[in-house]
Amino acid sequence: MLIALDAAEFAYLARVQHDLLEPLLGTPEGRAVYDAALRRIGIGLALLDLPLLLVVGAASYVLALFAVRPLVEAREREARFAAEAAHELRTPLARIAGLTQSPPPDALERIARIAVDAAQTVGDLLTLVREETVAARLSEPVDLASVARTAVAELARDGVRYDVAASDGAWVVGDERRLRRLADNLIENASRHAAGTVRVEVAAASHAVLLSVEDDGPGVPDAVRARIFGRFVRGSDEKAGTGLGLAICRTIARAHGGDLTLEGRNRFVARLPPFEV
Secondary structure, three states: OHHHHHHHHHHHHHHHHHHHHHHHOOOHHHHHHHHHHHHHHHHHHHHHHHHHHHHHHHHHHHHHHHHHHHHHHHHHHHHHHHHHHHHHHHHHHHHHHHHHHOOOOOHHHHHHHHHHHHHHHHHHHHHHHHHHHOOOOOOEEEEHHHHHHHHHHHHOOOOOEEEEEEOOOOEEEEOHHHHHHHHHHHHHHHHHHOOOEEEEEEEEEOOEEEEEEEEOOOOOOOOOHHHOOOOOOOOOOOOOOOOOHHHHHHHHHHHOOOEEEEEOOOEEEEEEOEOOO
């Protein structure tokens, strides 16, 4: 397109110069003046196009980056998922293979238990990938206090006492199903590490609604506090869970415009934007 415009403009200006110099074109001097005029026209058009070409080139490069970025990120997520799944499944598969070599009396029971654990790991990985890639439907008012009470009622463990302080009016905007998973994971995590008590609190604070879950267990070890929300990071009980629950919780909280933090020894606090009428 630009070349066609330049060609048309060059032809027009060359014609103008030809008409002006036509009486002299039969002489060497006139022809030299005409050739010099054509060179000036060509150089002028080139200098005029250069900044435009630079701008267009830079804009095209930036647009290409934005267009390709989702594909690159999707490929990176795919590679990360494959690597993490392979890493986490290597151990259970090796254990199953070992049990088949010299099977003990309870081999089938142990293999079934290992398979269930491996399936849970894969399920949590898929959940995490899905939470990272699917935007939350941030249009539904959700009673976070009701979500927390329901989660406690369904997840309560024998031998653990649950103190629930959930004030009315703690409404947020979000996807109730995903917020339910956030509460479930936090309460289940606390139940697993509690010595005897889990405290769940939902309250409206300044510019946020807080969901805090705390247990009276040993707390998060200092060695893992800085990376407790990373993938496959476990706290004091290395054998429990997949190490993905807290990563899923933080991803859900951030998808809703909030965040999840660790405060004190073992108090996890999700801060979510409130629903405003």
